[in-house]
Amino acid sequence: MTNDNTTTSGLAFDIQLSDRRKTPQEREALLESPGFGQVFTDHMVSIRYTEGKGWHDAKLEPYGPLSLDPATSALHYAQEIFEGLKAYRHPDGSLASFRPEANAARFNRSAARMAMPELPEDLFLKSIELLLEHDGEWVPTKPDFSLYLRPFMISTDVGLGVNHPSRSYVYLLIASPVGSYFSGGIKPVTVWLSTDYTRAAPGGTGAAKFAGNYAASFLAQAQAVEKGCDQVVWLDAREHRWVEEMGGMNLWFVFGSGENARLRTPPLTGTLLPGITRESLLTLAPDLGIPAEEKPISTEEWRKAAESGELTEVFACGTAAVITPVGFVKSDEGEFTIGDGTPGPITMRLREELVGVQTGQRPDEHGWVTRFGK
Ligand SMILES: *Cc1c(COP(=O)(O)O)cnc(C)c1O
Helix, strand or coil, rough: CCCCCCCCCCCEEEEECCCCCCCCCCHHHHHHHCCCCCCCCCEEEEEECCCCCEEEEEEEEECCCCCCCCCEEEHHHHHECCEEEEEECCCCCCCCCEEEEEEHHHHHHHHHHCCCCCCCCCHHHHHHHHHHHHHHHHHCCCCCCEEEEEEEEEEECEECCCCCCCCCEEEEEEEEECCCCCCCCCCCCEEEEECCCCCCCCCCCCCCCHHHHHCHHHHHHHHHHHHHCCCCEECCCCHHHHCCCCCEEEEEEEEEHHHCCEEEEECCCCCCCHHHHHHHHHHHHHCCCCCCEEEEHHHHHHHHHHHHCCEEEEEEEEEEEEEEEEEEEEEEEEECCCCCCCCCCHHHHHHHHHHHHHHCCCCCCCCCEECCCC
């Protein structure tokens, strides 16, 4: 263990290096085929919060188990929010991530919704910088591989009272080298339109990256798999008619083709998760001459437009898988195919452009790329 300090937001980070770091050979073996979220780097960052005292005890420390009292409030009342972003190795060897300040801002919007304290954005960004400084060798070099960063926060008060939110919290950052999110590469997914379950209702927590949203989704996802589908599509809570999102990704619809192609994505009604990939595509598509609008789409319109051929492609987007084509749709009312069921040209073009910016192979015209360290 060594100790030295580095300061942000008036807060000094204690650096406690692991004496059980993986050897370069062990690391290379793990990076060969890491799966998704199975392998973790040598260190993590933690910062504690206590009401009245604010954020304190910031450190980089060896990755390892947390010790929690069984009455810790997060385990009972689920005050837990998270983020997901990736670090990439650019062609010049430097490390970069994509719009991390947007993740920092969304983390704080999620915190506000769950009555949790906001983390100063510079601390969020500093935690990433520190982890990459010490675990940068874990950022894979292979194409389509990256280091997935998982910042999260849990409540840590001990006790079962539920009259008020916790008064203490811990923010943590862990990192996991990842290959391609959907094993088997880019192949269109089949989706199930869920009318039995609801992900988010007006006034609820759908716009927050809140752990409980996922807990509530697993049964619907299991049902989608039972119906022979890969992913669940969420519809609005009131009518089960308006398309919201797919699993943990936002959805896009391509109408027309070639020069006449135009894009549509459901608007942020408060029940959708405001994806950073979604928001980036709202800018990137028009840059490429493809108009993009936010406008509701119903399941009837989806089916009719697919059947008439006006709807040519559908894809989902999010940090983990970037862009994934949707080829087939099933519901209680039957099933239909999008185009010929293969990945469409607009989907693949947008994917290439976006991945190109993220990985440093395309110019970063919007200042979306933040470089870390060397
Ligand atoms: C994280 C997430 C997304 C995608 O957001 P990105 O910022 O693009 O990664 C979409 N839907 C849900 C439910 C999510 O949790």
